[in-house]
Amino acid sequence: MEMNVETAVRICPTSYPNRDLVCVQSDVYNNTIKLGNLQSIPVQHALPFDCTQNTLYATIVTPLMNYYFEGCDVSILTYGQSGTGKSYTLLGPTLNCALSEKEHGVIPRFLRQMFGNINQDTDKHFLIHVAWTQICGENVFDLLGSGSVECSNVSDAFELLKLGMSNIIGNYAHTLFTITLEQQYFLDGTVQHKISTASFIDLASSDKIVVVDNNGLTQYLPTDIGLLTLHKCIWMLSEMCTYNPNLIPYNQSALTMLLKDSFGGRAKTLLICCVSPLVNDYMETLSALQFLQRAQLVRNYVTVNSYTTYETYENADLFGLQFATNQLFKLVSNAENLFKNLLGTGTINKSQMEQISDWLMLKQECQECISESSEPHRSLDIIEEEIEDRCKSEGSESESDIQNLVQLMNNFRVKTDNLVSHVSDSVNTPKESKNSQYNEYHLKGARGRRASIHSANDFSPLLNYNTNSTDTPKPEGELNTQQKEKLIKQVNADIEGYEKQIQELLLTMNVKEKLMQQLLKHKQTKVNVRKKLKQKCLKLQNDQNIAQNKLKQAKTINNHLLESKLDFEISELSKKINETEFIKSIAEDDSKTITELEGSLNSSRKQLEKLRKCLRRKEKCKLELENDLKHSKKFTKAVVSKKPNSSFNSREITFSEDFEDIKHEIKELRRTRDRLLEQRYKLDTKSHSKKLLNDVEEQLLLQYEEAIEVIDLAIEYKNQKICGLIEIPNKDESIYKLLMQQFHKLNTDEILVLLRKYYQKVIELRSSTKKLEQQVVHTESQNENLLRQIQNLSLVLQRVRSEAERRVLSLEQQHDHKLQLIMHHLSQEGGGDDKQIMSRMVERSKQTALALQVAQGRNKQMNKGSLIARFTRYARQETVPQQLSTALTPSQAKVTRQKNKLIIQQSSK
Ligand SMILES: Nc1ncnc2c1ncn2[C@@H]1O[C@H](COP(=O)(O)OP(=O)(O)OP(=O)(O)O)[C@@H](O)[C@H]1O
Numbered sequence: 042m043e044m045n046v047e048t049a050v051r052i053c054p055t056s057y058p059n060r061d062l063v064c065v066q067s068d069v070y071n072n073t074i075k076l077g078n079l080q081s082i083p084v085q086h087a088l089p090f091d092c093t094q095n096t097l098y099a100t101i102v103t104p105l106m107n108y109y110f111e112g113c114d115v116s117i118l119t120y121g122q123s124g125t126g127k128s129y130t131l132l133g134p135t136l137n138c139a140l141s142e143k144e145h146g147v148i149p150r151f152l153r154q155m156f157g158n159i160n161q162d163t164d165k166h167f168l169i170h171v172a173w174t175q176i177c178g179e180n181v182f183d184l185l186g187s188g189s190v191e192c193s194n195v196s197d198a199f200e201l202l203k204l205g206m207s208n209i210i211g212n213y214a215h216t217l218f219t220i221t222l223e224q225q226y227f228l229d230g231t232v233q234h235k236i237s238t239a240s241f242i243d244l245a246s247s248d249k250i251v252v253v254d255n256n257g258l259t260q261y262l263p264t265d266i267g268l269l270t271l272h273k274c275i276w277m278l279s280e281m282c283t284y285n286p287n288l289i290p291y292n293q294s295a296l297t298m299l300l301k302d303s304f305g306g307r308a309k310t311l312l313i314c315c316v317s318p319l320v321n322d323y324m325e326t327l328s329a330l331q332f333l334q335r336a337q338l339v340r341n342y343v344t345v346n347s348y349t350t351y352e353t354y355e356n357a358d359l360f361g362l363q364f365a366t367n368q369l370f371k372l373v374s375n376a377e378n379l380f381k382n383l384l385g386t387g388t389i390n391k392s393q394m395e396q397i398s399d400w401l402m403l404k405q406e407c408q409e410c411i412s413e414s415s416e417p418h419r420s421l422d423i424i425e426e427e428i429e430d431r432c433k434s435e436g437s438e439s440e441s442d443i444q445n446l447v448q449l450m451n452n453f454r455v456k457t458d459n460l461v462s463h464v465s466d467s468v469n470t471p472k473e474s475k476n477s478q479y480n481e482y483h484l485k486g487a488r489g490r491r492a493s494i495h496s497a498n499d500f501s502p503l504l505n506y507n508t509n510s511t512d513t514p515k516p517e518g519e520l521n522t523q524q525k526e527k528l529i530k531q532v533n534a535d536i537e538g539y540e541k542q543i544q545e546l547l548l549t550m551n552v553k554e555k556l557m558q559q560l561l562k563h564k565q566t567k568v569n570v571r572k573k574l575k576q577k578c579l580k581l582q583n584d585q586n587i588a589q590n591k592l593k594q595a596k597t598i599n600n601h602l603l604e605s606k607l608d609f610e611i612s613e614l615s616k617k618i619n620e621t622e623f624i625k626s627i628a629e630d631d632s633k634t635i636t637e638l639e640g641s642l643n644s645s646r647k648q649l650e651k652l653r654k655c656l657r658r659k660e661k662c663k664l665e666l667e668n669d670l671k672h673s674k675k676f677t678k679a680v681v682s683k684k685p686n687s688s689f690n691s692r693e694i695t696f697s698e699d700f701e702d703i704k705h706e707i708k709e710l711r712r713t714r715d716r717l718l719e720q721r722y723k724l725d726t727k728s729h730s731k732k733l734l735n736d737v738e739e740q741l742l743l744q745y746e747e748a749i750e751v752i753d754l755a756i757e758y759k760n761q762k763i764c765g766l767i768e769i770p771n772k773d774e775s776i777y778k779l780l781m782q783q784f785h786k787l788n789t790d791e792i793l794v795l796l797r798k799y800y801q802k803v804i805e806l807r808s809s810t811k812k813l814e815q816q817v818v819h820t821e822s823q824n825e826n827l828l829r830q831i832q833n834l835s836l837v838l839q840r841v842r843s844e845a846e847r848r849v850l851s852l853e854q855q856h857d858h859k860l861q862l863i864m865h866h867l868s869q870e871g872g873g874d875d876k877q878i879m880s881r882m883v884e885r886s887k888q889t890a891l892a893l894q895v896a897q898g899r900n901k902q903m904n905k906g907s908l909i910a911r912f913t914r915y916a917r918q919e920t921v922p923q924q925l926s927t928a929l930t931p932s933q934a935k936v937t938r939q940k941n942k943l944i945i946q947q948s949s950k
Pocket residue numbers: 052053054121122123124125126127128129130133134212245246315
């Protein structure tokens with residue numbers, strides 16, 4: 042679509058009461074701006090004199106929103122003299138955007154309208170990014186500090202606006218605010234994508250110089266390099282027929298490079314010219330309107346940025362997961378039926394009954410967790426989307442829901458599997474002895490079944506042995522070594538089971554806690570949702586009553602057509618009422634659920650305490666058994682060694698016993714490591730949740746880390762020992778040899794002291810490494826701060842430099858002016874002799890030049906910085922377009938005088 046750049050003129054309100062001082066008028070009906078009594082400039086939108094922010098937005102910006110959502114880029118620029126309301130038009134009067142919505146400028150209004158549209162469109166997926174830059178000469182600064190920032194609602198966007206505003210430095214810079222909108226939706230089995238950018242450019246005002254071109258036309262050209270290049274580009278674009286588009290000098294300034302798409306590009310562009318109506322500002326207003334006249338001749342090629350892909354939704358795996366979950370649900374409900382039937386038959390013993398009831402309770406608990414964590418929230422999210430802002434965190438929440446779901450289902454599957462096989466086995470062999478049950482159990486263990494749920498009777502020999510146990514009698518007579526070993530194995534399995542149960546319980550508690558947090562978070566939203574839904578229900582019921590009354594009337598007058606129509610309407614309304622009631626029921630008050638969850642959490646805590654107690658008891662029992670076993674082994678060894686004919690056998694026994702011992706030690710080490718890991722994990726989570734660790738905790742964390750590493754090493758060593766892979770160090774190494782000799786002399790206590798010292802040394806080393814790392818991070822952040830300061834300083838330098846350039850330019854102009862006055866004075870003094878005048882003039886100008894040289898010399902000594910600035914300016918002249926460079930060359934200019942004005946005219950070649 043080929044379209045001209047759209048233009049609008051806004052006249053800045055003035056406090057001057059005297060109408061004679063006003064020379065600009067807006068003819069809203071004919072869309073013209075009247076300048077004095079002479080000129081009438083046609084524009085696309087001549088805004089009324091007292092145009093409010095709302096009128097401006099509704100008349101000229103709202104239509105651009107349609108282009109934007111269609112996938113076209115849009116650009117809105119403000120241009121004009123300083124203080125005429127450019128920033129006011131784009132942003133509003135103050136830094137605090139939220140202060141008064143009535144005064145909000147184009148950008149905040151655009152953001153609100155855009156998010157409003159997005160919230161109404163539930164069929165599409167939207168992604169929004171904003172960016173804000175400041176262009177200072179040739180430098181571009183990021184006002185948000187992190188490039189393009191994703192934002193999901195109006196308040197986020199307003200926060201970013203405030204942040205950017207607080208980072209704007211000075212008045213002499215252009216700013217560019219962009220909102221990028223990405224849309225995705227399904228259409229006929231394909232995914233449609235649209236990407237459009239809305240750019241809002243506040244063009245800074247700039248000093249002007251007067252130039253008369255070859256055709257004798259006066260031009261007021263800005264001194265700012267960006268604006269000057271923009272003028273040049275627009276000038277060339279407006280005379281497109283005579284220019285090759287490739288010759289447009291966009292790349293001569295940063296500003297024009299950034300605005301390439303807005304003039305002669307693919308964007309739909311609106312240029313708002315802000316002008317002052319005062320006579321004093323006549324020339325500036327004229328210059329702005331001339332620029333606007335040129336700009337509205339520029340043609341853009343507005344295009345829709347869209348493409349199609351043929352993929353399905355990224356999270357297609359979700360369907361697979363859902364399927365698997367459904368299957369698992371079916372399995373679980375089958376198992377439930379089986380257990381219920383078994384309970385009914387009465388063929389199972391008391392402990393099995395307890396197990397089944399435990400299982401059923403757990404299943405109930407899981408189901409509650411799953412239904413709380415997935416279904417209601419998902420449907421509620423949808424309602425919230427319709428009524429409230431689209432929630433950014435929705436994706437991550439549903440992700441974690443799925444993770445929880447999968448984890449719960451896995452735990453559940455293992456438990457079900459275990460229990461089903463256990464129950465079915467015991468049902469098949471109801472008359473077997475306790476011992477055979479126990480053997481079965483361990484055979485199952487060997488097939489890889491999980492051994493986390495045990496009844497007290499499963500381990501009767503062990504519990505019989507446990508002196509602390511009150512519910513089981515002590516065994517009659519002593520147990521032999523083999524029995525003791527078996528018992529230890531059982532205890533180990535039992536301990537593992539308890540540990541796993543504790544872990545699972547912790548996990549469930551974690552899920553419950555998260556659920557509670559989510560419920561509390563959504564509580565207020567649900568209240569709002571319910572209120573709105575209640576209103577909706579009432580309205581629907583009202584409509585239904587009206588329709589029923591009409592139906593009665595229709596029946597009395599026998600209007601069958603109306604009757605069937607009303608019947609249909611009533612049934613539709615009742616459907617809608619049911620649906621709304623259903624949605625309302627989903628958004629039911631959570632207080633009850635929260636209390637239930639709290640209760641459940643408390644009971645879980647109690648259960649956890651119980652399990653920990655059991656675990657401690659088992660560990661104690663195991664220790665006793667192990668000690669006992671050691672003693673009896675020593676005793677057996679002693680007896681065996683006394684038998685002369687059994688040396689071979691005794692070696693074999695010792696080896697296998699050693700082997701078993703090492704394995705057992707490894708298990709022990711692993712358990713200790715797990716406990717240490719748990720402790721470390723607690724401290725880790727504390728530090729990750731941004732709670733600072735105190736010194737003691739920091740020290741503890743380091744100690745845990747070191748201890749875990751040492752235990753890992755020990756496990757590795759023992760594993761190697763079992764496999765016969767121990768590397769025997771080269772004993773010839775003198776230091777090693779020396780050390781070993783010394784170590785051999787040490788007794789156990791001394792070795793322990795030595796080890797402790799080593800351990801402390803390592804902890805100290807770890808601590809200092811950590812401190813060093815923290816220092817590095819700190820230094821890096823300091824570095825970043827310094828870099829930011831350098832950036833700020835260079836910005837200030839740039840400003841000072843352009844100020845200096847401006848001053849030099851005005852000094853030059855003053856100098857020229859004085860020169861002209863001198864000429865005039867001399868011509869009057871000398872009585873018209875041209876030669877004499879010339880020679881006097883040359884003499885004076887020599888004097889002036891000399892004076893300037895002296896001044897410059899002084900300057901050189903006084904201010905090196907301004908000299909550098911001067912140098913940079915001349916060095917940069919290469920990039921200044923031809924018009925300006927020629928306009929500034931005195932030798933090619935002709936100076937004439939009209940009334941009180943001096944005009945520098947470019948001499949034609
Ligand atoms: N139409 C308007 N209605 C009310 N106040 C206005 C209007 N236009 C400008 N102002 C006020 O005039 C002052 C100057 O406006 P603003 O800062 O927007 O000008 P500007 O063109 O951006 O100036 P500069 O180029 O120096 O940054 C502000 O206090 C602003 O609130």
